[in-house]
Amino acid sequence: MYTLLSGLYRYYTQKDEYCIVILGLDNAGKTTYLEAAKTKFTKNYKGMNPAKITTTVGLNIGQIDVFGIRLNFWDLGGQTELQSLWDKYYEECHGVIYVIDSNDRERMDESKEIFDTMIQNEHLSGVPLLVLANKQDLPDVMGVREIKPVFQQAGDLIGRRDCLTMPVSALTGEGVDEGIKWLVEAVKRNSIVRPPMEND
Structure with missing residues (x-):
């Protein structure tokens, strides 16, 4: 009887799980964005002090339960020597968040190449x-109107997939909710092609 009840409980409480990779150049604000998402969507989670967030060397992992599903985040280091490891995560991911430092005009071409x-x-x-145009809290940053055309040059590569470019500030949390909500709907729509992870 216990096994039956335990199985039913698991069946009704388990959530579909989706993996999301967070990519972008180093110092674009990927880890700060992940912390902002965890803070917004995880009850009683206080988050790291942004001043203490350092450059990711390797991988940060995060998780949020939102709108009936679980999102597992893989925040990958953006340094040149680490970018070659990104593709090891592609086959298992259900969505990509690409973070752009809107304040770093000098590296915009490099970010576009990557x-x-x-x-x-x-x-x-x-x-x-x-695609997140991050650091919108700073003065004189590039806005989405300026950034979007640069990245839309890859329109043929982007293809017919769900794609959204939006302004955010990972530091203040502005735009984080909207991006996560959109991503949840997008991975659910795409689950016919790429189903959620198998739960054991």
């Missing part, structure tokens, strides 16, 4: 893509 290389990978074909 974006193009990433989006061409066959394992990401059709995977929903959320």
